Amino acid sequence: xxxxxxxxxxxxxxxxxxxxxxxxxxxxxxxxxxxxxxxxxxxxxxxxxxxxxxxxxxxxxxxxxxxxxxxxxxxxxxxxxxxxxxxxxxxxxxxxxxxxxxxxxxxxxxxxxxxxxxxxxxxxxxxxxxxxxxxxxxxxxxxxxxxxxxxxxxxxxxxxxxxxxxxxxxxxxxxxxxxxxxxxxxxxxxxxxxxxxxxxxxxxxxxxxxxxxxxxxxxxxxxxxxxxxxxxxxxxxxxxxxxxxxxxxxxxxxxxxxxxxxxxxxxxxxxxxxxxxxxxxxxxxxxxxxxxxxxxxxxxxxxxxxxxxxxxxxxxxxxxxxxxxxxxxxxxxxxxxxxxxxxxxxxxxxxxxxxxxxxxxxxxxxxxxxxxxxxxx
Amino acid sequence: xxxxxxxxxxxxxxxxxxxxxxxxxxxxxxxxxxxxxxxxxxxxxxxxxxxxxxxxxxxxxxxxxxxxxxxxxxxxxxxxxxxxxxxxxxxxxxxxxxxxxxxxxxxxxxxxxxxxxxxxxxxxxxxxxxxxxxxxxxxxxxxxxxxxxxxxxxxxxxxxxxxxxxxxxxxxxxxxxxxxxxxxxxxxxxxxxxxxxxxxxxxxxxxxxxxxxxxxxxxxxxxxxxxxxxxxxxxxxxxxxxxxxxxxxxxxxxxxxxxxxxxxx
Numbered sequence: 084x085x086x087x088x089x090x091x092x093x094x095x096x097x098x099x100x101x102x103x104x105x106x107x108x109x110x111x112x113x114x115x116x117x118x119x120x121x122x123x124x125x126x127x128x129x130x131x132x133x134x135x136x137x138x139x140x141x142x143x144x145x146x147x148x149x150x151x152x153x154x155x156x157x158x159x160x161x162x163x164x165x166x167x168x169x170x171x172x173x174x175x176x177x178x179x180x181x182x183x184x185x186x187x188x189x190x191x192x193x194x195x196x197x198x199x200x201x202x203x204x205x206x207x208x209x210x211x212x213x214x215x216x217x218x219x220x221x222x223x224x225x226x227x228x229x230x231x232x233x234x235x236x237x238x239x240x241x242x243x244x245x246x247x248x249x250x251x252x253x254x255x256x257x258x259x260x261x262x263x264x265x266x267x268x269x270x271x272x273x274x275x276x277x278x279x280x281x282x283x284x285x286x287x288x289x290x291x292x293x294x295x296x297x298x299x300x301x302x303x304x305x306x307x308x309x310x311x312x313x314x315x316x317x318x319x320x321x322x323x324x325x326x327x328x329x330x331x332x333x334x335x336x337x338x339x340x341x342x343x344x345x346x347x348x349x350x351x352x353x354x355x356x357x358x359x360x361x362x363x364x365x366x367x368x369x370x371x372x373x374x375x376x377x378x379x380x381x382x383x384x385x386x387x388x389x390x391x392x393x394x395x396x397x398x399x400x401x402x403x404x405x406x407x408x409x410x411x412x413x414x415x416x417x418x419x420x421x422x423x424x425x426x427x428x429x430x431x432x433x434x435x436x437x438x439x440x441x442x443x444x445x446x447x448x449x450x451x452x453x454x455x456x457x458x459x460x
Numbered sequence: 461x462x463x464x465x466x467x468x469x470x471x472x473x474x475x476x477x478x479x480x481x482x483x484x485x486x487x488x489x490x491x492x493x494x495x496x497x498x499x500x501x502x503x504x505x506x507x508x509x510x511x512x513x514x515x516x517x518x519x520x521x522x523x524x525x526x527x528x529x530x531x532x533x534x535x536x537x538x539x540x541x542x543x544x545x546x547x548x549x550x551x552x553x554x555x556x557x558x559x560x561x562x563x564x565x566x567x568x569x570x571x572x573x574x575x576x577x578x579x580x581x582x583x584x585x586x587x588x589x590x591x592x593x594x595x596x597x598x599x600x601x602x603x604x605x606x607x608x609x610x611x612x613x614x615x616x617x618x619x620x621x622x623x624x625x626x627x628x629x630x631x632x633x634x635x636x637x638x639x640x641x642x643x644x645x646x647x648x649x650x651x652x653x654x655x656x657x658x659x660x661x662x663x664x665x666x667x668x669x670x671x672x673x674x675x676x677x678x679x680x681x682x683x684x685x686x687x688x689x690x691x692x693x694x695x696x697x698x699x700x701x702x703x704x705x706x707x708x709x710x711x712x713x714x715x716x717x718x719x720x721x722x723x724x725x
Contacts, residue, residue: 277677
């Protein structure tokens with residue numbers, strides 16, 4: 084359940100509308116673990132009573148998250164409602180999770196999953212850690228950054244083995260590798276410098292002559308300027324750039340040795356302790372979804388396209404093709420999909436410590452992930 | 461001297477006391493309820509981040525500050541000049557003014573990426589965003605000031621066959637200075653906001669970062685204590701610019717006029 088749902092379902096008069104929004108707000112606050120939640124609910128309750136909103140929904144006790152949204156006949160066992168928060172607008176990197184939804188794998192496990200689309204600055208880690216949502220999708224570096232700030236988030240499944248993160252440049256410039264970017268002048272590089280991959284790149288390659296600017300979120304500037312590179316995911320931006328007449332080529336960050344797990348399924352440690360069977364169901368269905376997505380993506384892609392019309396069906400089809408070798412590299416057996424290794428987590432943590440993203444010895448990489456749900460049959 | 465000191469204390473002490481009370485309550489809240497730092501850092505953590513990041517924040521203030529000051533200066537000159545033109549012709553005024561209102565209402569975050577596309581990356585684009593955001597208050601106040609002239613004085617100038625130029629420089633502009641100063645005070649804060657917003661979209665170079673960049677990147681890294689430190693620095697810097705412009709306008713006004721009512725003895 085989301086605030087938006089509340090808004091849509093509440094009645095036509097402005098009073099009910101206000102009540103609905105407030106109730107939605109209260110929902111968010113009650114489900115977050117902020118210490119003042121009771122105080123806030125009281126305040127909002129008073130407000131709603133004052134403006135004649137739908138008070139009935141507020142008379143309910145604070146049910147555990149999700150449970151309040153499903154009103155079903157008592158004879159049927161209600162599916163457990165959970166929310167999965169994405170770190171970006173729905174796209175191919177989330178394909179397997181959508182496949183589990185589209186093909187009914189979630190409901191076969193007795194889960195009623197709502198997938199919440201993301202975007203720039205969406206606080207997935209904070210929302211998962213504080214219990215606003217039960218599950219989230221984010222990258223390994225973000226997860227470690229969150230753990231340093233005492234956000235108890237844990238990765239339970241990694242659908243994409245090799246990172247699609249790359250720097251997209253023009254073929255005509257003849258840049259063969261990321262190392263070749265050193266000493267180029269004039270050259271503009273658009274990337275979110277706050278992100279660890281960018282800091283790793285800046286540490287490994289001498290970019291002192293390079294103009295570094297914010298990631299614009301599209302490829303317009305790339306198409307205009309030949310001496311220009313930008314951060315990209317190999318399954319997305321290059322296709323768009325090529326379609327618009329550009330000549331993109333991807334320089335993979337993983338070739339430089341920075342290989343973060345991408346689109347991890349994450350949850351909070353507390354939920355793993357308290358409801359391991361829920362996490363197991365979610366993980367199982369997601370892995371099935373990813374296997375299905377890599378084999379037969381069309382139906383899922385149509386659904387993603389409906390959710391995010393900006394993502395054309397052709398981009399999504401290209402995306403799955405580009406994800407294939409990243410999800411299932413050469414020597415990687417298909418049944419191992421979803422697994423992770425301690426080495427990878429350790430090397431990421433030490434790289435991030437080296438570039439100053441993480442204070443020394445601030446996180447234990449082995450606490451950041453668990454394999455118990457991936458290996459569980 | 462003694463009176464001045466006690467006056468100063470009565471101005472400075474109450475806000476400082478309130479600050480101490482709020483900070484103490486905030487610290488207590490964070491500690492007592494075990495609020496995690498990714499949701500809300502304690503004031504002590506913010507203070508520590510402020511000290512740790514001081515060199516970084518200092519250089520960021522220099523970049524953002526020069527962009528804001530240049531943008532402010534440009535809008536002060538540009539706004540006054542356009543207002544001169546507006547005061548001379550009714551047609552010019554009624555046809556042009558709506559478009560400057562447009563400049564005020566256009567969401568700057570929406571057009572900032574366009575400015576980058578058209579004008580390129582770098583310092584000048586940040587200055588341009590700061591100028592656009594701070595232009596309107598000066599233009600609107602200056603236009604009003606140039607038009608609202610004491611009709612007796614206007615008649616006096618007309619009786620003496622004063623030229624348009626003489627009317628503008630000897631009557632309209634001097635009478636408009638208080639209004640321009642009022643516009644400048646509003647514009648100074650907006651120029652800082654404009655520079656920071658500009659830096660969300662524009663970079664200066666590989667190792668040169670403004671406050672907008674720091675706000676963006678600390679947020680990306682979930683370092684909320686450093687984010688608070690950067691926001692706090694931006695706010696204090698905005699206040700400093702505002703105070704500076706205020707001081708300048710009081711000085712200017714007290715030389716030519718009795719000054720705004722609140723500063724009159």
